[in-house]
Amino acid sequence: MIRYDALDALPVRGALPALGDALDGNGTAVLVAPPGTGKTTLVPLALAGLLGEGPARRVLVAEPRRIAARAAARRMAWLLGEKVGESVGFTVRGERVVGRHARVEVVTTGVLLQRVQRDPELAGVDVVVLDECHERHLDADTAAAFLWDVRETLRPELRLVAASATTDADGWARLLGGAPVVEAAGVSYPVEVVWAPPVRPVRPPHGMRVDPALLTHVAAVVRRALAERSGDVLCFLPGVGEIARVAGQLGALGAFGEVDVLQVHGRAPAAVQDAVLAPAQRRRVVLATSVAESSLTVPGVRVVVDSGLAREPRVDHARGLSALTTVRASQAAGRQRAGRAGREAPGTVYRCWVEAEDARLPRFPAPEIKVADLTAFALQAACWGDPDASGLALLDPPPGGAMTAARSVLTAVGAVDSAGRATERGLRLARxxxxxxxxxxxxxxxxxxxxxxxxxxxxxxxxxxxxxxxxxxxxxxxxxxxxxxxxxxxxxxxxxxxxxxxxxxxxxxxxxxxxxxxxxxxxxxxxxxxxxxxxxxxxxxxxxxxxxxxxxxxxxxxxxxxxxxxxxxxxxxxxxxxxxxxxxxxxxxxxxxxxxxxxxxxxxxxxAGTLAEERDEVHWADGDVVARRVERLGAIELAVRPLKNADAAVVREALVEGLRQEGLGVLRWSPDAVVLRQRLAFLRLHLGEPWPDVSDDALYARVDEWLEPELGRARRRADLARIDAGQALTRLLPWASGDAARLDELAPERIAVPSGSRIRIGYDRPEQPVLAVKLQEMFGLQESPRVAGVPLLVHLLSPAGRPAAVTADLASFWKDGYKGVRAELRGRYPKHPWPEDPASAEPTRYTNARLRR
Structure with missing residues (x-):
């Protein structure tokens, strides 16, 4: 006997006429209905014509989780006064309870994908309801895309409903060809928010790890909620391990018969799942994962304790690791969880974090297609005939990098060919x-x-x-x-x-x-x-x-x-x-x-045979060329043998890499070679072209021009050390323009000073080269000497060879600075001339006694 009293109490009933009109007119609809309104249970029964209204249809309802699929089928059968498997059945992986005359079948989205791949026309199905679309599970997104393809190409009469408690209604409407959005009013009671953060800071979650101190705090908040409020307590935790730990800390509650502590998750026994979804005789604490956010209705709950954590899939492509990871739950998830406390009466939510953090939480959970391993999705798309998924109607396109990684895996297991198309083996793997x-x-x-x-x-x-x-x-x-x-x-x-x-x-x-x-x-x-x-x-x-x-x-x-x-x-x-x-x-x-x-x-x-290879490796390592033949399994070395007579071009590349790693100092740099490089750097800075750039980067870039043929003959570091860098550098001089012949004119190694001495110029500072000369040898010179138009920085030395003054303007020094130097040094070096007028004095490199002779 149909339980009309229970059906009439479901608020979504008021939206059924609009939903029917939308499907009759457009064939698609987006149904937005808050939790507890009956969208999962009443709507499929009405669409199937099981309530005595409308034509008889076969309806397929897709749920994201097995526990939700079973629960929805049981609830609908109860509303009809039947057993599961008669008018309403369910199919999940490894379990099928569907009678011959069933008009509503609840399946997981994974089962729906398999069914669509095997039978794209979905023969005998009139309506498909995709429930809980807001959760953005990858299977649900994929199923929606495939079903839209089916409707567009094979079965335009197939009706599609995207149903959710809270969703991007406009986005789903666009995806389903401009589907009408039907909203159902919900009956919600006020929910008081109590902020209950830990007293001491806790470590943020990382990977699958949750700070035990936070779990201890959550257990304490559950006890507090039991003491301060009435009704059952629903506590949200990220995973099975955390549920078990908190249950252990709450064990004393059940031991003394005060409260039943139940654990709800996808791996919970069916008997426990049934107990949670049925009215209870005693007060309960239900520890649950996010499965209880929207897919299930837990009667009797007046209080929610929210840990603020959730589990989402993530892929670390750099390390080749994919797994669930613990994240902060989104604001949307927080609202869904809190709403569980106000389904039947006014309630309270205890949030185990600081109120100020709430605004910084992500607004919505990340769509699984953006963060998950896409290998299974890529195989589904390949089997559908769209290997890159470019033609699929998806709210979010799959990331290119993740699809490339997925296709690599599928190629390795023989599921797709070089073009990404599914092979016969791939088709069987998908099934x-x-x-x-x-x-x-x-x-x-x-x-x-x-x-x-x-x-x-x-x-x-x-x-x-x-x-x-x-x-x-x-x-x-x-x-x-x-x-x-x-x-x-x-x-x-x-x-x-x-x-x-x-x-x-x-x-x-x-x-x-x-x-x-x-x-x-x-x-x-x-x-x-x-x-x-x-x-x-x-x-x-x-x-x-x-x-x-x-x-x-x-x-x-x-x-x-x-x-x-x-x-x-x-x-x-x-x-x-x-x-x-x-x-x-x-x-x-x-x-x-x-x-x-x-x-x-x-x-x-x-x-891992496809990842095995044997190859010659020649590279620079530990300060020299290493040449070897290596048998590898990916990054693992299986066997290594020395490689004789390695290809000269490859050895040359290794030597160039060695120069980059070790620096040009690996070559033989005589003092003359060092000076030549400094002179060229000076000319490049002040005159530019055609004088060559001799910086490290420039020399690496032109290694072919100045280090050949010596580099081509080298085989190891010792050979590099024998290359005369100065001789090699002369190859870069501007010979073609004739300017090379002016090198000694523009940047001479030595310059004649008034005493007749030829003094070496220091080019180690190319901005202004240095001439270090004894002060007496510069007497009579009015202007500082220049090279390439640049005045030299003159270091005037004492008779002992120590700097007495530094100037780039000799005339100014003779006029102003010389007097002080003369007064300081004349007594210390009396044998050397210290004329009062050095600008007109005779330059000399000798002492007074030598001059008198």
Missing amino acids: LGLHPRLGRALADAAPAVGAERAAEVVALLSEEPPREYGDDLAAAVRAARRGGDGYGARWRAEVRRLRAAAAEFARPPGHGPLPRDVDGRSAGATEESVAGLVAALAFPERIAKRVTEADGGSYLMVSGTRAEVGQGTGLGGAPWIAIAVADRPVGTGHARVRLGAVVDEETARGA
Whole structure:
């Protein structure tokens, strides 16, 4: 019997006529309805004609999460007074409850994508409702784009509804061809905001790490909320690990029968999920991830405690690592969470951060297409016939760099060809409902080790296992087999599904990293070798070799990223490992292994065969040319041999690089060569062309002109040291213009002074060269000497060769400065002439006694 009383109480009922008109007229609509209005449950029933109004239609409802899909189907069946599977059913990965006469089917967006790929026309489906569009999950965005393609090209009668609590309605309306926007009024009660930041500062989240001090504070705020307010408490935390930690700190509440503490997340057992979604007899504290923001209605909640954190996917393309990471929840998420406290009555939200921080939070969560690993998306697009996704109707285009990285992975696993088009293998991988990496591992490992054993490892990698399973993949598989928890049950169901799917794949005889016996199982393969093979096939660029010995060693991945294993792990000390999950600790440049398996070198070579190469390497290292033949697996060196008779051109490039690294001082610079370079620098500064630029950068740029043929004959550093840099520099003189012949005229090495001496000019300061000469040798000279029109800076020396004065204007010095110098030095050097009028005196380089003779 249909529960009309419950249906009539849902506010979205008032929007149904407008929604019907929009679909009748345009075929598409955007439905904006606040949480709790019934958009997820009433709207599909009405569109299917199950409420006695309108024609009978088959409606497909897509939800972003399995828990939401099951809950929505149960709620709709309850409203109809039926069991799930009759008029309303659901399909999620590994579970299908849909009867022959079902008119509404709730699926996850991943299941919808698989269905559209297999049957683009969606035969028998009249309406598709994409629920919770505001969450911007990648599968949902992709499904919307594919469905719009279907409607535009194959089935113009297919009706599409984008439904959300809060969304970019205008953006979705444009995407769906100018779809009308239908808004439903909600019934919301006031929610008081209580700011409850930690007393002491806590460390910001990084990767998957959350400061334990914050979790302790959240538990304390939950206790405070229980004491200050009535009703159930819904507490938002970023992940399963944080939920478990806070639940442990709240354990005493349940132990004494005061409050039930429940944990809600995607891995929670179905019985727990059902208990959370049903009215309770006792007061409850529900610890939940963001799954409870909008997809689920938890009855009885009057209080929300918000940690302010969420988990989002991120990819570190530089290190080849992709994983969930902890971020500050957006303002939109904060409003959604707070709204949970006011669904049934006035409520309160306790926010565990400072009010001033709220305005600095991002307005909306980042669209997954902007930040996530796009390998699976790229395969979906390739299978759809649009490899670069340029023709898809998407709110945000995929980033070019992420698509390039994704296409590289797909090419490596044989899923796409050189043009990016899906291969037959790629089409089959896409149908597995797995990430292409895991699909490749299942396809290639099953013939070698058996479908059952390969499926066990792939199933464990397809969903993050509990942390208590440890970081050793083989041990984690054994723990999953023993596990009686919700994860273990889902894992076993996924193993069954994957075991059947693996039968689609066959490998050419004799192909595979491990030897096979007649029934397709590896000969004597251990659980460790099976886990290692699967992990290596899935993540070949994360195969790693130990490079240090301390504390079990650090490892170098094929990708070039360094990684470390935890102490006490079964992975420590293994020469080779395959890393399935890794993150990067705060303040470090290396990765930390969260889940991996031991492999041997043969498996490593087989799994990462496309990344193997043997090449000649000639480069400058450790102060000399290094020439060697190297066998590599990506960044890992497998074997190295000295390379004799390396190509001269390559050696020359290494020598030039050596000059850049070590500097031109590697060459032989005689004193004359140094002076020549200084003279040329002087002329370049003051006269410009055609005199050459002899700065380091300029000489590197013209190395072909001045260091050949000596450089071409050199093979090592010692050969460079024998090259006469001064002789080489003469090649840069302006011989063609004839100016080279004027070098000694314009920038002479020495200059004649009044005494007749030829004194060397110092060009080490090209702005103004220096002439250091004894004062008595300059008597009678009225103007400072010049070279290339530039007055020399004259250092007038005492008879002992020490500077007595510095001037660029001799006439001024003789007039004003000489008297002081004469008074100071005449008594100290009485044997040398100190005339009163030096401007008219006879210059000399001799003493008085020599002059008298």
